[in-house]
Amino acid sequence: xxxxxxxxxxxxxxxxxxxxxxxxxxxxxxxxxxxxxxxxxxxxxxxxxxxxxxxxxxxxxxxxxxxxxxxxxxxxxxxxxxxxxxxxxxxxxxxxxxxxxxxxxxxxxxxxxxxxxxxxxxxxxxxxxxxxxxxxxxxxxxxxxxxxxxxxxxxxxxxxxxxxxxxxxxxxxxxxxxxxxxxxxxxxxxxxxxxxxxxxxxxxxxxxxxxxxxxxxxxxxxxxxxxxxxxxxxxxxxxxxxxxxxxxxxxxxxxxxxxxxxxxxxxxxxxxxxx
Ligand SMILES: NC(=O)c1ccc[n+]([C@@H]2O[C@H](COP(=O)([O-])OP(=O)(O)OC[C@H]3O[C@@H](n4cnc5c(N)ncnc54)[C@H](OP(=O)(O)O)[C@@H]3O)[C@@H](O)[C@H]2O)c1
Numbered sequence: 158x159x160x161x162x163x164x165x166x167x168x169x170x171x172x173x174x175x176x177x178x179x180x181x182x183x184x185x186x187x188x189x190x191x192x193x194x195x196x197x198x199x200x201x202x203x204x205x206x207x208x209x210x211x212x213x214x215x216x217x218x219x220x221x222x223x224x225x226x227x228x229x230x231x232x233x234x235x236x237x238x239x240x241x242x243x244x245x246x247x248x249x250x251x252x253x254x255x256x257x258x259x260x261x262x263x264x265x266x267x268x269x270x271x272x273x274x275x276x277x278x279x280x281x282x283x284x285x286x287x288x289x290x291x292x293x294x295x296x297x298x299x300x301x302x303x304x305x306x307x308x309x310x311x312x313x314x315x316x317x318x319x320x321x322x323x324x325x326x327x328x329x330x331x332x333x334x335x336x337x338x339x340x341x342x343x344x345x346x347x348x349x350x351x352x353x354x355x356x357x358x359x360x361x362x363x364x365x366x367x368x369x370x371x372x373x374x375x376x377x378x379x380x381x382x383x384x385x386x387x388x389x390x391x392x393x394x395x396x397x398x399x400x401x402x403x404x405x406x407x408x409x410x411x412x413x414x415x416x417x418x419x420x421x422x423x424x425x426x427x428x429x430x431x432x
Pocket of ligand 1: 413
């Protein structure tokens with residue numbers, strides 16, 4: 158089965174609209190003069206409009222000092238008109254990661270990256286503010302009624318923003334997750350046994366569909382723009398009619414669509430926490 162994301166994002170947005178919330182503002186610290194980041198910004202703006210909210214852009218250029226960047230971050234933290242904050246990485250300036258993850262207000266932490274929110278998440282079952290993409294992948298399983306408890310899961314990638322939180326979300330749901338990375342030596346064996354595979358490597362072709370067993374589910378999180386301008390995920394389909402043999406999320410139209418809706422959901426959580 159093809160696990161499409163739009164039906165889930167539509168449901169999330171309808172749920173937000175039902176709450177009749179006032180206009181919210183998402184502050185985005187954005188790498189200036191970066192065309193790829195520019196397209197992400199337009200996408201965010203489009204999604205915020207769906208819930209009658211808006212984006213406030215804080216451009217970060219190469220010439221900006223780190224102290225000026227943190228001053229602006231602090232002003233967004235203290236601005237009552239700013240509901241949530243996102244920092245689009247990589248920025249064109251060097252920023253201390255620890256400082257970044259401690260200086261964003263935990264009440265405005267839409268990406269769930271601050272030490273407080275990550276600490277709550279990793280030290281308990283608290284899932285108040287969890288990184289959007291990892292939560293979006295879980296939402297897809299929930300929506301399509303794909304069982305997780307007791308299942309063998311392979312998470313490819315261990316970034317603090319996708320792979321690692323996904324590992325914890327699976328553990329919270331009583332799956333048996335294995336996290337793999339560049340030093341993993343037995344990925345093909347793990348793939349052959351996995352009930353669920355979540356691919357967040359950013360390496361096109363790290364998995365080919367024939368490597369996963371019949372009936373398995375693949376959550377493809379990677380995003381690639383190919384030479385012909387089309388968009389594709391990390392998995393390459395190397396057999397015909399794979400949607401009849403396995404479940405997988407298409408790229409585009411899969412996890413990415415749900416990620417944008419979860420971003421809005423996290424913004425609403427920030428609003429409610431500040432109240
Ligand atoms: N769908 C969405 O909404 C969404 C949102 C965010 C990100 N993404 C996409 O998801 C992908 C991952 O994002 P990220 O921020 O987590 O990336 P990242 O920080 O670069 O982490 C990638 C992880 O994958 C592992 N990896 C990469 N290539 C590998 C290989 N050939 N063999 C084994 N492991 C490999 C790396 O292992 P090491 O730790 O050993 O280096 C690392 O842990 C990217 O394509 C990104 O564009 C999608």
